[in-house]
Amino acid sequence: MDEREAEFLEMGHDLEKEQTQWEHELEMQHQESKYQNVTKEEKKGVQWAANGVV
Numbered sequence: 001m002d003e004r005e006a007e008f009l010e011m012g013h014d015l016e017k018e019q020t021q022w023e024h025e026l027e028m029q030h031q032e033s034k035y036q037n038v039t040k041e042e043k044k045g046v047q048w049a050a051n052g053v054v
Helices: 003-050
Strands: none
Touching: none
């Protein structure tokens, strides 16, 4: 394997790592937004309970 081939393989490996990192980020953002929606609803519920609405 010559130098160019080695460099190319290394680049490919980096791209793969970047993509998995990126997919992970997306997954985390998705989880976070779901969590934020839940907490908003919970806060509303808590406020209603405090106001005697429930």
